[in-house]
Amino acid sequence: MTSLTQTNFIGLRRVSPEKHSFSGVTSKPSFTSRRFSVVAGKFSNKLAGRNLRVAIVGSGPAGGCAAETLAKGGIETFLIERKMDNSKPCGGAIPLCMVGEFDLPLDIIDRRVTKMKMISPSNLAVDIGQTLKPHEYIGMIRREVLDQFLRERASAAGAAIINGLFMKMDIPKQPNAPYILHYTSYDSKTGGAGEKKTLEVDAVIGADGANSRVAKAIGAGDYEYAIAFQERIKIPDDKMKYYENLAEMYVGEDVSPDFYGWVFPKCDHVAVGTGTVTHKSDIKKFQVATRLRARDKILGGKIIRVEAHPIPEHPRPKRVSDRVALVGDAAGYVTKCSGEGIYFAAKSGRMCAEAIVEGSENGKKMIGEEDLRNYLKKWDKKYWPTYKVLDVLQKVFYRSNPAKEAFVEMCGYEYVQKMTFDSYLYKTVAPGNPIEDFKLAMNTFGCLFRSNALRKEMDKLSAHV
Numbered sequence: 208m209t210s211l212t213q214t215n216f217i218g219l220r221r222v223s224p225e226k227h228s229f230s231g232v233t234s235k236p237s238f239t240s241r242r243f244s245v246v247a248g249k250f251s252n253k254l255a256g257r258n259l260r261v262a263i264v265g266s267g268p269a270g271g272c273a274a275e276t277l278a279k280g281g282i283e284t285f286l287i288e289r290k291m292d293n294s295k296p297c298g299g300a301i302p303l304c305m306v307g308e309f310d311l312p313l314d315i316i317d318r319r320v321t322k323m324k325m326i327s328p329s330n331l332a333v334d335i336g337q338t339l340k341p342h343e344y345i346g347m348i349r350r351e352v353l354d355q356f357l358r359e360r361a362s363a364a365g366a367a368i369i370n371g372l373f374m375k376m377d378i379p380k381q382p383n384a385p386y387i388l389h390y391t392s393y394d395s396k397t398g399g400a401g402e403k404k405t406l407e408v409d410a411v412i413g414a415d416g417a418n419s420r421v422a423k424a425i426g427a428g429d430y431e432y433a434i435a436f437q438e439r440i441k442i443p444d445d446k447m448k449y450y451e452n453l454a455e456m457y458v459g460e461d462v463s464p465d466f467y468g469w470v471f472p473k474c475d476h477v478a479v480g481t482g483t484v485t486h487k488s489d490i491k492k493f494q495v496a497t498r499l500r501a502r503d504k505i506l507g508g509k510i511i512r513v514e515a516h517p518i519p520e521h522p523r524p525k526r527v528s529d530r531v532a533l534v535g536d537a538a539g540y541v542t543k544c545s546g547e548g549i550y551f552a553a554k555s556g557r558m559c560a561e562a563i564v565e566g567s568e569n570g571k572k573m574i575g576e577e578d579l580r581n582y583l584k585k586w587d588k589k590y591w592p593t594y595k596v597l598d599v600l601q602k603v604f605y606r607s608n609p610a611k612e613a614f615v616e617m618c619g620y621e622y623v624q625k626m627t628f629d630s631y632l633y634k635t636v637a638p639g640n641p642i643e644d645f646k647l648a649m650n651t652f653g654c655l656f657r658s659n660a661l662r663k664e665m666d667k668l669s670a671h672v
Contacts, residue, residue, distance in 0.1 A: 252383070258283045258570035260408040261563060262388055263556075264373045264421050267295070267350070268549050269535025270414030271357025272309065273556035278365035280564030281571070285406060286361060287390055289372040294351040295516050297435060297548065298471045298478060300454070301346040301353075303632040305550045309557075315352050317474040319344035320454045326500065327615035328459030328608040335618050338625040343632060347454070347471055353549075370394060372401070376411065376424050378529075383573055386411050386530070410530040410574055412559055414552075417517040419537035428524035430539050432517045433466060433546070434487045436494050437480030439473070442508035449504060450477055458611040461496040465605050466546065468497030470504070476511060482546060484520055518546065522594075532579045534559050540590075544597040544605070550634065551590065558582050593630075 259282050263270045266288035274286040300320070305311065321344050322336045362368050370393045377387040386408050391401035413421025417432050442450075450472035462468035468481040479501065481493045498505065522539035526532065534540070535552030542551070559582045564570070566578025604614035617623055629635075 252573040252575075254571060254573060259410070259563070259567045259572070259574065260385075261285070261410045261412065262287060262386075262406060262408040263412040263414055264388075265413070265415035265419075265535070265537070266291075266358045266361075266368070267293070267354055267414060267416065267535060267552060268357060269537070269552035269556035270412070271354060271361050271556070272553045273412050273414060273534060273560040274361035274366040275357065275364045276557050276560035277563060278361060280560065281569035282560075282564060282567065283570065284361070284366040285369060285408065286358065286366050287369045287371050287373050287388070287406075288358070289370070289393070291355070291358075291370060292351050293354055294349065294512070294514060297350060297437075297516075297518075298454075298469050298480065298546075299348045299350060299473070299549070300471060300547070301348055301549050302634060303343055303346070304634055305553065306346060309553055311346075311353075312356070315356050316346040316348055317352075318347040318450075318452060318472045320347055320452055320472070321345075322453045324453065324455045325615045325618045326455060326457045327612045328461070329612060330500070331612070331615060333615050333619040335624050336628070338621060338628055343628070344452075345454070345632070347473060348549075349473055350549075357553075369406075371404070373415065373420055375420065378424070383409075385409060410563060410579075411532075412556070413531065413533045413537045414535050414556060416536045417519050419533065421531065422523060422533055422537050425525065425528040425531050427526065427528070427533060430523050431484060431520040433482045433484040433520055434490050434515060435480060435482040435518050435546075436490045436515045437478050437513075438494065438498075438510050439476050439512040439514075440479055440505055440508040441476045441511050442505050446504060446506070446508070447472070447475070447477070455501065455504075457497060457500045458605075458615060459496075459500075460608050460611075461493070462500060463493050465601075468493070468500065470497075470501050477505065477508075479505065480514075482518060490515070518548065521598075527576060527579045527583055529576050530574060530579070532559050532582060542594060542597045544601040545631075547631075554590075554634075555586060558586055593634075 261277055261282050262285045263274050263277075264287050266274070266286050270286060270288070274284050277284040306313075306316070321339055322334065323345075325333045325335060327333075358368060369390070371390040372393070374389045374391060376389065379386060388406045388408065388411070390404055390406065392404045393399075393401045411421060413419050415421055419427070450470070454472060455470040457468040463481050463483045465485050466482040469479070471478045479494075479497055481490070481497045483490055483493060486493075519536055519539040519541050520543065523533060526538045534555040536548060538555060540551040540555050541548035559579070562578055562582035562585075563574055566572070566574045566581065604610050
């Protein structure tokens, strides 16, 4: 798409006054005298006397990683976040590659999970994780801990952190004109009421989640979403020992008709949750069922926190518009089947920021829509196949209890575990073995056939009762 970024025509020109509003301080208009000059035969979009200014709305993994990358790349960076202690109700699992790729310190990882139990509708439990190497694990984190770490690292890199609630933004009507962001600032001086402020920037990254106001501002369109509901439960020490390096996933129409329930270990408690797209009004009923399925292992536990949040089910129709881009949940980067979003949020934030740094030549030039579309091209090329495969798997294996029984049975095969964990831990499509792939296909059909046959027999028995 053609960029709306334009530059000064050749000929005589004078530098215009600039105004920058941040934290309620507006600089005085300054006029710079300059000799008239003739610009050579092509347009120039070099910025005069300042670096590119970019605002990120939302400081989850996507926003935090974007802010750090921008600040290190010479961009004047502003990160706006209302909830500095946000604890989004996700399972909190991160792949091993994220620890190294994003240089995460080990002390922010609560648990290193090396064992996983998949539990079917009939309570058949399958242990997975037998193919993991000694150094491999799934990291379990608390979002409030991870988000704070990434935010503080961005601040150390030079990003300005604004404790504020983004309200709306004015879209520029002229090429290269600034976006004007309106937000309510919350600091120790203004107290609870907050103070209305504005911020002028050259580009905006929307990292403000499923209910993104940035997405609404650019008419990015809607998407289907799931509701995730999670309770943090403090359980007795002897029961916590059971979950020391173990996580559980429950499937069945009782815990969710189209997703799964989970029990994931944290530092001193477990996170018990579930999610659904198709039956949002029944989410609390599904949560009760999840607790019931795990009751013996969490007996005596006390609920210390309750959380709920929307989770996107597919990318938005529009993810880039002029000099505005969406990342993370705001863009819709959560995988089907597994519901994974933390790694993809962080990765999209970084990739978007890298495209801005590159397109602006480290903040020296104005960017245009084509620079942000470079981020989309790289993202879609790298991750779109993963999303499509998991979408198909969800449609096949999450459609009924018999299909879920087949899914859990499939998870018992060592080859399935190896392919699954290799792909999950390192975010690459693991190369398969043609013979094993053929066996897997046959086993899949067999599992589905047996599960449907079981359903028919149960229907017969029910008819005679």
